[in-house]
Amino acid sequence: MTSRDFVYTGHPARVIFGSGTTARLPQEMQRLGAQRALILSTPQQESQAQAVAELLGPAAVGLFPGAVMHTPVEVSEHAAAMARRVMADVVVAIGGGSTTGLGKAIALRTDLPQIVIPTTYAGSEMTPILGETSDGQKRTQTTAKVLPEVVIYDVDHTLGLPSELSGTSGINAIAHAVEALYARETNPIITALALEAIGSLARALPVIAQDPGQREARADALYGAWLCGICLGSVGMALHHKLCHTLGGTFDLPHAECHTLILPHALAYNAPAIPEVMARLTTVLGQDPARALFDLGREVRAPASLAQLGMPADGIGRAVDLALANPYWNPRPLERDALTALITRAHQGQPPV
Ligand code: NAD
Numbered sequence: 576m577t578s579r580d581f582v583y584t585g586h587p588a589r590v591i592f593g594s595g596t597t598a599r600l601p602q603e604m605q606r607l608g609a610q611r612a613l614i615l616s617t618p619q620q621e622s623q624a625q626a627v628a629e630l631l632g633p634a635a636v637g638l639f640p641g642a643v644m645h646t647p648v649e650v651s652e653h654a655a656a657m658a659r660r661v662m663a664d665v666v667v668a669i670g671g672g673s674t675t676g677l678g679k680a681i682a683l684r685t686d687l688p689q690i691v692i693p694t695t696y697a698g699s700e701m702t703p704i705l706g707e708t709s710d711g712q713k714r715t716q717t718t719a720k721v722l723p724e725v726v727i728y729d730v731d732h733t734l735g736l737p738s739e740l741s742g743t744s745g746i747n748a749i750a751h752a753v754e755a756l757y758a759r760e761t762n763p764i765i766t767a768l769a770l771e772a773i774g775s776l777a778r779a780l781p782v783i784a785q786d787p788g789q790r791e792a793r794a795d796a797l798y799g800a801w802l803c804g805i806c807l808g809s810v811g812m813a814l815h816h817k818l819c820h821t822l823g824g825t826f827d828l829p830h831a832e833c834h835t836l837i838l839p840h841a842l843a844y845n846a847p848a849i850p851e852v853m854a855r856l857t858t859v860l861g862q863d864p865a866r867a868l869f870d871l872g873r874e875v876r877a878p879a880s881l882a883q884l885g886m887p888a889d890g891i892g893r894a895v896d897l898a899l900a901n902p903y904w905n906p907r908p909l910e911r912d913a914l915t916a917l918i919t920r921a922h923q924g925q926p927p928v
Pocket of ligand 1: 618620645671672673676694696702733735830
Protein backbone atom coordinates (compact mmCIF):
# COMPACT_ATOMS: atom_id res chain seq x y z
CA MET A 576 0.00 0.00 0.00
CA THR A 577 1.21 3.54 -0.79
CA SER A 578 -0.15 6.94 0.26
CA ARG A 579 -1.48 7.15 -3.32
CA ASP A 580 -3.91 4.19 -3.00
CA PHE A 581 -7.49 5.21 -3.69
CA VAL A 582 -10.81 4.31 -5.30
CA TYR A 583 -12.45 6.66 -7.79
CA THR A 584 -15.90 6.05 -9.29
CA GLY A 585 -16.75 8.25 -12.28
CA HIS A 586 -20.38 8.76 -13.27
CA PRO A 587 -20.95 8.73 -17.02
CA ALA A 588 -22.45 11.89 -18.53
CA ARG A 589 -22.07 13.72 -21.78
CA VAL A 590 -21.47 17.41 -21.04
CA ILE A 591 -21.75 20.31 -23.46
CA PHE A 592 -20.46 23.57 -22.00
CA GLY A 593 -20.52 27.09 -23.39
CA SER A 594 -22.67 30.00 -24.46
CA GLY A 595 -25.59 29.41 -26.83
CA THR A 596 -25.23 25.65 -26.36
CA THR A 597 -29.00 25.13 -25.99
CA ALA A 598 -29.12 25.28 -29.81
CA ARG A 599 -27.44 21.85 -29.75
CA LEU A 600 -30.46 20.25 -28.08
CA PRO A 601 -32.04 18.84 -31.30
CA GLN A 602 -28.73 17.14 -32.21
CA GLU A 603 -28.37 15.78 -28.70
CA MET A 604 -31.86 14.28 -28.90
CA GLN A 605 -30.94 12.72 -32.22
CA ARG A 606 -27.80 11.24 -30.70
CA LEU A 607 -29.94 9.56 -28.06
CA GLY A 608 -32.32 8.31 -30.77
CA ALA A 609 -35.14 10.35 -29.16
CA GLN A 610 -37.94 12.07 -31.06
CA ARG A 611 -40.53 13.02 -28.43
CA ALA A 612 -39.51 15.33 -25.58
CA LEU A 613 -41.42 16.19 -22.41
CA ILE A 614 -40.06 19.57 -21.25
CA LEU A 615 -39.95 20.39 -17.51
CA SER A 616 -39.61 23.68 -15.61
CA THR A 617 -40.92 25.50 -12.57
CA PRO A 618 -43.93 27.81 -13.07
CA GLN A 619 -41.46 30.74 -12.75
CA GLN A 620 -39.37 29.49 -15.69
CA GLU A 621 -42.19 28.48 -18.02
CA SER A 622 -41.11 31.03 -20.65
CA GLN A 623 -37.64 29.42 -20.81
CA ALA A 624 -39.31 26.01 -21.22
CA GLN A 625 -41.50 27.42 -23.98
CA ALA A 626 -38.43 28.72 -25.80
CA VAL A 627 -37.02 25.18 -25.67
CA ALA A 628 -40.31 23.83 -27.03
CA GLU A 629 -40.13 26.28 -29.94
CA LEU A 630 -36.57 25.18 -30.67
CA LEU A 631 -37.69 21.54 -30.83
CA GLY A 632 -40.86 22.19 -32.86
CA PRO A 633 -42.95 19.00 -33.32
CA ALA A 634 -40.40 17.01 -31.27
CA ALA A 635 -41.71 18.83 -28.17
CA VAL A 636 -44.71 16.66 -27.31
CA GLY A 637 -45.44 18.05 -23.85
CA LEU A 638 -44.65 20.84 -21.41
CA PHE A 639 -44.88 20.34 -17.64
CA PRO A 640 -44.11 23.67 -15.91
CA GLY A 641 -45.00 22.32 -12.46
CA ALA A 642 -41.66 21.54 -10.76
CA VAL A 643 -41.53 22.65 -7.11
CA MET A 644 -39.00 22.56 -4.25
CA HIS A 645 -38.26 19.24 -2.50
CA THR A 646 -39.68 16.99 -5.28
CA PRO A 647 -43.06 16.01 -3.79
CA VAL A 648 -44.04 12.48 -4.85
CA GLU A 649 -47.54 13.58 -6.04
CA VAL A 650 -46.01 16.02 -8.54
CA SER A 651 -43.58 13.37 -9.82
CA GLU A 652 -46.39 10.79 -10.26
CA HIS A 653 -48.42 13.35 -12.15
CA ALA A 654 -45.51 14.28 -14.44
CA ALA A 655 -44.56 10.61 -15.02
CA ALA A 656 -48.17 9.88 -16.00
CA MET A 657 -48.00 12.77 -18.47
CA ALA A 658 -44.73 11.38 -19.90
CA ARG A 659 -46.48 8.05 -20.55
CA ARG A 660 -49.60 9.71 -21.95
CA VAL A 661 -47.71 11.81 -24.51
CA MET A 662 -45.40 8.85 -25.24
CA ALA A 663 -42.28 10.86 -24.46
CA ASP A 664 -38.98 9.13 -25.18
CA VAL A 665 -36.82 11.73 -23.38
CA VAL A 666 -37.28 14.34 -20.63
CA VAL A 667 -35.68 17.76 -21.00
CA ALA A 668 -35.36 19.66 -17.70
CA ILE A 669 -34.53 23.36 -17.78
CA GLY A 670 -34.03 24.97 -14.38
CA GLY A 671 -32.37 24.59 -10.99
CA GLY A 672 -32.20 21.68 -8.56
CA SER A 673 -35.98 21.50 -8.18
CA THR A 674 -36.57 20.93 -11.91
CA THR A 675 -33.62 18.55 -12.22
CA GLY A 676 -35.09 16.64 -9.25
CA LEU A 677 -38.40 16.26 -11.09
CA GLY A 678 -36.59 14.94 -14.18
CA LYS A 679 -34.76 12.40 -12.01
CA ALA A 680 -37.99 11.33 -10.33
CA ILE A 681 -39.58 10.72 -13.76
CA ALA A 682 -36.51 8.77 -14.90
CA LEU A 683 -36.76 6.62 -11.77
CA ARG A 684 -40.37 5.75 -12.62
CA THR A 685 -40.10 5.40 -16.42
CA ASP A 686 -36.44 4.72 -17.27
CA LEU A 687 -36.58 7.61 -19.78
CA PRO A 688 -33.26 9.28 -20.63
CA GLN A 689 -32.75 12.85 -19.39
CA ILE A 690 -31.23 15.94 -20.91
CA VAL A 691 -30.71 18.68 -18.29
CA ILE A 692 -30.11 22.37 -18.94
CA PRO A 693 -29.10 23.74 -15.49
CA THR A 694 -29.84 27.39 -14.70
CA THR A 695 -28.50 27.58 -11.11
CA TYR A 696 -25.31 26.34 -9.45
CA ALA A 697 -26.96 23.55 -7.37
CA GLY A 698 -25.14 20.71 -9.20
CA SER A 699 -27.87 18.07 -8.92
CA GLU A 700 -27.43 17.20 -12.62
CA MET A 701 -24.07 15.56 -11.79
CA THR A 702 -25.28 13.33 -8.96
CA PRO A 703 -27.01 9.94 -8.75
CA ILE A 704 -28.93 11.33 -5.73
CA LEU A 705 -32.68 11.98 -5.55
CA GLY A 706 -34.45 13.46 -2.52
CA GLU A 707 -38.23 13.03 -2.61
CA THR A 708 -40.86 14.31 -0.20
CA SER A 709 -43.98 12.44 0.88
CA ASP A 710 -46.12 12.91 4.01
CA GLY A 711 -43.90 15.85 5.00
CA GLN A 712 -40.75 13.67 5.08
CA LYS A 713 -37.81 14.00 2.68
CA ARG A 714 -36.15 10.70 1.81
CA THR A 715 -32.95 10.52 -0.19
CA GLN A 716 -31.82 7.64 -2.37
CA THR A 717 -28.75 7.09 -4.51
CA THR A 718 -29.20 5.16 -7.74
CA ALA A 719 -27.58 5.31 -11.18
CA LYS A 720 -31.11 5.20 -12.63
CA VAL A 721 -31.53 8.93 -11.95
CA LEU A 722 -28.24 10.10 -13.51
CA PRO A 723 -28.93 12.39 -16.48
CA GLU A 724 -27.49 11.12 -19.79
CA VAL A 725 -26.72 14.59 -21.21
CA VAL A 726 -26.09 17.94 -19.52
CA ILE A 727 -26.08 21.12 -21.57
CA TYR A 728 -24.50 23.96 -19.60
CA ASP A 729 -25.49 27.18 -21.33
CA VAL A 730 -24.05 30.29 -19.68
CA ASP A 731 -26.78 32.37 -21.34
CA HIS A 732 -29.46 30.84 -19.09
CA THR A 733 -27.62 31.93 -15.95
CA LEU A 734 -27.38 35.61 -16.92
CA GLY A 735 -30.88 36.21 -15.54
CA LEU A 736 -30.31 34.37 -12.25
CA PRO A 737 -30.95 37.12 -9.67
CA SER A 738 -27.71 38.36 -8.12
CA GLU A 739 -28.48 37.33 -4.51
CA LEU A 740 -29.59 33.83 -5.58
CA SER A 741 -26.44 33.58 -7.72
CA GLY A 742 -24.29 34.30 -4.65
CA THR A 743 -25.96 31.85 -2.28
CA SER A 744 -26.38 29.17 -4.96
CA GLY A 745 -22.67 29.55 -5.77
CA ILE A 746 -21.61 29.24 -2.13
CA ASN A 747 -23.94 26.23 -1.78
CA ALA A 748 -21.90 24.71 -4.63
CA ILE A 749 -18.60 25.60 -2.92
CA ALA A 750 -19.83 23.71 0.15
CA HIS A 751 -19.99 20.47 -1.90
CA ALA A 752 -16.35 20.90 -2.95
CA VAL A 753 -15.11 21.92 0.52
CA GLU A 754 -16.65 18.85 2.16
CA ALA A 755 -15.38 16.63 -0.67
CA LEU A 756 -11.80 17.65 0.25
CA TYR A 757 -12.13 16.04 3.68
CA ALA A 758 -14.56 13.23 2.81
CA ARG A 759 -13.54 9.83 4.12
CA GLU A 760 -13.34 8.46 0.56
CA THR A 761 -11.75 11.53 -1.02
CA ASN A 762 -9.11 10.94 -3.68
CA PRO A 763 -6.65 12.95 -5.79
CA ILE A 764 -9.09 13.31 -8.70
CA ILE A 765 -11.83 14.80 -6.54
CA THR A 766 -9.29 16.97 -4.70
CA ALA A 767 -8.09 18.46 -7.99
CA LEU A 768 -11.66 19.08 -9.18
CA ALA A 769 -12.69 20.56 -5.82
CA LEU A 770 -9.83 23.07 -5.67
CA GLU A 771 -10.37 24.13 -9.28
CA ALA A 772 -14.09 24.55 -8.55
CA ILE A 773 -13.67 26.57 -5.35
CA GLY A 774 -11.11 28.90 -6.97
CA SER A 775 -13.30 29.44 -10.00
CA LEU A 776 -16.45 30.24 -7.99
CA ALA A 777 -14.65 32.37 -5.36
CA ARG A 778 -13.24 34.56 -8.16
CA ALA A 779 -16.50 34.79 -10.10
CA LEU A 780 -19.15 35.37 -7.43
CA PRO A 781 -18.04 38.86 -6.27
CA VAL A 782 -17.88 39.98 -9.92
CA ILE A 783 -21.41 38.64 -10.56
CA ALA A 784 -22.68 40.42 -7.41
CA GLN A 785 -21.52 43.71 -8.95
CA ASP A 786 -22.52 42.92 -12.53
CA PRO A 787 -24.86 39.91 -12.96
CA GLY A 788 -24.55 40.09 -16.75
CA GLN A 789 -20.75 39.64 -16.82
CA ARG A 790 -20.45 36.64 -19.14
CA GLU A 791 -16.88 35.57 -18.32
CA ALA A 792 -17.65 35.51 -14.60
CA ARG A 793 -20.90 33.65 -15.32
CA ALA A 794 -18.95 31.08 -17.34
CA ASP A 795 -16.42 30.66 -14.50
CA ALA A 796 -19.22 30.22 -11.95
CA LEU A 797 -21.12 27.65 -14.03
CA TYR A 798 -17.91 25.73 -14.75
CA GLY A 799 -17.10 25.72 -11.02
CA ALA A 800 -20.64 24.61 -10.18
CA TRP A 801 -20.37 21.69 -12.61
CA LEU A 802 -17.19 20.47 -10.88
CA CYS A 803 -18.79 20.97 -7.45
CA GLY A 804 -21.68 18.78 -8.60
CA ILE A 805 -19.20 16.02 -9.51
CA CYS A 806 -17.74 16.32 -5.99
CA LEU A 807 -21.18 16.01 -4.39
CA GLY A 808 -22.04 12.98 -6.53
CA SER A 809 -18.75 11.17 -5.95
CA VAL A 810 -17.97 11.21 -2.21
CA GLY A 811 -19.88 11.44 1.08
CA MET A 812 -20.63 14.74 2.80
CA ALA A 813 -20.13 15.49 6.51
CA LEU A 814 -20.94 18.02 9.29
CA HIS A 815 -21.78 20.96 7.06
CA HIS A 816 -24.34 19.16 4.89
CA LYS A 817 -25.86 17.27 7.85
CA LEU A 818 -26.26 20.50 9.84
CA CYS A 819 -27.87 22.32 6.91
CA HIS A 820 -30.21 19.38 6.33
CA THR A 821 -31.26 19.42 10.01
CA LEU A 822 -31.60 23.20 10.26
CA GLY A 823 -33.40 23.52 6.92
CA GLY A 824 -35.85 20.72 7.71
CA THR A 825 -36.54 21.70 11.33
CA PHE A 826 -36.88 25.45 10.91
CA ASP A 827 -37.94 25.56 7.25
CA LEU A 828 -34.93 27.67 6.25
CA PRO A 829 -34.12 28.36 2.59
CA HIS A 830 -31.58 25.85 1.22
CA ALA A 831 -28.80 27.92 -0.39
CA GLU A 832 -28.92 30.74 2.20
CA CYS A 833 -28.58 28.25 5.04
CA HIS A 834 -25.53 26.67 3.34
CA THR A 835 -23.98 30.11 2.89
CA LEU A 836 -24.33 30.94 6.60
CA ILE A 837 -23.13 27.59 7.98
CA LEU A 838 -20.17 26.84 5.69
CA PRO A 839 -17.54 29.19 7.25
CA HIS A 840 -18.40 27.90 10.74
CA ALA A 841 -18.47 24.22 9.76
CA LEU A 842 -15.05 24.60 8.12
CA ALA A 843 -13.64 26.43 11.17
CA TYR A 844 -15.01 23.62 13.38
CA ASN A 845 -13.28 20.95 11.31
CA ALA A 846 -10.07 22.94 10.69
CA PRO A 847 -8.02 21.53 13.62
CA ALA A 848 -8.63 17.98 12.31
CA ILE A 849 -7.73 18.69 8.66
CA PRO A 850 -4.45 20.68 8.49
CA GLU A 851 -3.58 19.39 4.98
CA VAL A 852 -6.96 20.37 3.58
CA MET A 853 -6.68 23.83 5.16
CA ALA A 854 -3.25 24.27 3.57
CA ARG A 855 -4.69 23.32 0.17
CA LEU A 856 -7.61 25.70 0.63
CA THR A 857 -5.24 28.63 1.27
CA THR A 858 -4.07 28.25 -2.34
CA VAL A 859 -7.54 29.17 -3.62
CA LEU A 860 -9.10 31.16 -0.75
CA GLY A 861 -6.12 32.93 0.84
CA GLN A 862 -4.57 32.75 4.32
CA ASP A 863 -7.78 32.18 6.33
CA PRO A 864 -10.18 30.03 4.28
CA ALA A 865 -13.07 30.02 6.81
CA ARG A 866 -12.93 33.80 7.13
CA ALA A 867 -12.68 34.14 3.33
CA LEU A 868 -15.93 32.15 2.94
CA PHE A 869 -17.60 34.37 5.56
CA ASP A 870 -16.43 37.50 3.71
CA LEU A 871 -17.62 36.01 0.40
CA GLY A 872 -21.12 35.72 1.89
CA ARG A 873 -21.01 39.42 2.77
CA GLU A 874 -19.67 40.34 -0.69
CA VAL A 875 -22.56 38.60 -2.45
CA ARG A 876 -25.00 40.29 -0.04
CA ALA A 877 -26.32 37.02 1.39
CA PRO A 878 -28.52 37.16 4.52
CA ALA A 879 -26.36 37.95 7.55
CA SER A 880 -27.56 35.41 10.12
CA LEU A 881 -29.77 32.41 10.83
CA ALA A 882 -31.84 34.81 12.97
CA GLN A 883 -32.46 36.89 9.86
CA LEU A 884 -33.61 33.72 8.04
CA GLY A 885 -36.23 33.26 10.77
CA MET A 886 -34.65 30.64 13.05
CA PRO A 887 -35.71 31.32 16.66
CA ALA A 888 -32.90 31.72 19.23
CA ASP A 889 -34.50 29.07 21.46
CA GLY A 890 -34.13 26.60 18.58
CA ILE A 891 -30.35 26.38 18.98
CA GLY A 892 -30.51 23.72 21.71
CA ARG A 893 -32.93 21.62 19.65
CA ALA A 894 -30.70 21.95 16.59
CA VAL A 895 -27.70 20.69 18.58
CA ASP A 896 -29.72 17.76 19.98
CA LEU A 897 -30.79 16.79 16.46
CA ALA A 898 -27.24 17.19 15.11
CA LEU A 899 -26.01 14.79 17.78
CA ALA A 900 -28.95 12.37 17.51
CA ASN A 901 -27.91 10.64 14.28
CA PRO A 902 -24.15 10.20 14.45
CA TYR A 903 -22.26 10.24 11.12
CA TRP A 904 -18.67 10.39 10.05
CA ASN A 905 -16.89 13.76 10.36
CA PRO A 906 -13.16 14.51 10.51
CA ARG A 907 -13.61 16.05 13.97
CA PRO A 908 -15.85 14.24 16.47
CA LEU A 909 -19.17 15.95 17.23
CA GLU A 910 -18.88 17.87 20.52
CA ARG A 911 -21.95 19.41 22.13
CA ASP A 912 -20.36 22.63 23.43
CA ALA A 913 -18.42 23.37 20.25
CA LEU A 914 -21.51 22.66 18.09
CA THR A 915 -23.61 24.98 20.28
CA ALA A 916 -21.00 27.70 19.81
CA LEU A 917 -20.93 27.06 16.03
CA ILE A 918 -24.71 27.40 15.58
CA THR A 919 -24.88 30.37 17.98
CA ARG A 920 -22.28 32.28 15.95
CA ALA A 921 -24.14 31.55 12.69
CA HIS A 922 -27.39 32.55 14.37
CA GLN A 923 -25.94 35.89 15.44
CA GLY A 924 -24.08 36.51 12.16
CA GLN A 925 -20.64 36.54 13.79
CA PRO A 926 -17.49 35.57 11.87
CA PRO A 927 -16.01 32.08 12.39
CA VAL A 928 -13.32 31.51 15.02
P1 NAD B 1 -34.56 25.87 -7.43
O1 NAD B 1 -34.39 24.92 -8.54
O2 NAD B 1 -35.69 25.60 -6.47
O3 NAD B 1 -34.70 27.34 -8.02
C1 NAD B 1 -35.06 28.43 -7.17
C2 NAD B 1 -35.96 29.41 -7.94
O4 NAD B 1 -35.16 30.13 -8.88
C3 NAD B 1 -37.06 28.71 -8.74
O5 NAD B 1 -38.22 29.50 -8.71
C4 NAD B 1 -36.48 28.69 -10.14
O6 NAD B 1 -37.46 28.62 -11.14
C5 NAD B 1 -35.73 30.00 -10.18
N1 NAD B 1 -34.61 30.02 -11.13
C6 NAD B 1 -33.71 29.05 -11.36
N2 NAD B 1 -32.83 29.43 -12.28
C7 NAD B 1 -33.17 30.68 -12.66
C8 NAD B 1 -32.63 31.61 -13.59
N3 NAD B 1 -31.52 31.34 -14.27
N4 NAD B 1 -33.24 32.80 -13.73
C9 NAD B 1 -34.33 33.09 -12.99
N5 NAD B 1 -34.88 32.26 -12.08
C10 NAD B 1 -34.32 31.07 -11.93
O7 NAD B 1 -33.23 26.03 -6.53
P2 NAD B 1 -31.81 25.30 -6.53
O8 NAD B 1 -31.06 25.92 -5.44
O9 NAD B 1 -31.24 25.24 -7.89
O10 NAD B 1 -32.19 23.80 -6.13
C11 NAD B 1 -32.57 23.48 -4.81
C12 NAD B 1 -33.16 22.10 -4.74
O11 NAD B 1 -32.30 21.17 -5.39
C13 NAD B 1 -33.33 21.61 -3.31
O12 NAD B 1 -34.55 20.89 -3.21
C14 NAD B 1 -32.15 20.68 -3.11
O13 NAD B 1 -32.40 19.70 -2.14
C15 NAD B 1 -31.99 20.09 -4.50
N6 NAD B 1 -30.63 19.63 -4.78
C16 NAD B 1 -30.47 18.30 -5.02
C17 NAD B 1 -29.21 17.80 -5.31
C18 NAD B 1 -29.02 16.34 -5.61
O14 NAD B 1 -27.92 15.91 -5.87
N7 NAD B 1 -30.06 15.56 -5.59
C19 NAD B 1 -28.10 18.66 -5.36
C20 NAD B 1 -28.29 20.02 -5.11
C21 NAD B 1 -29.58 20.49 -4.81
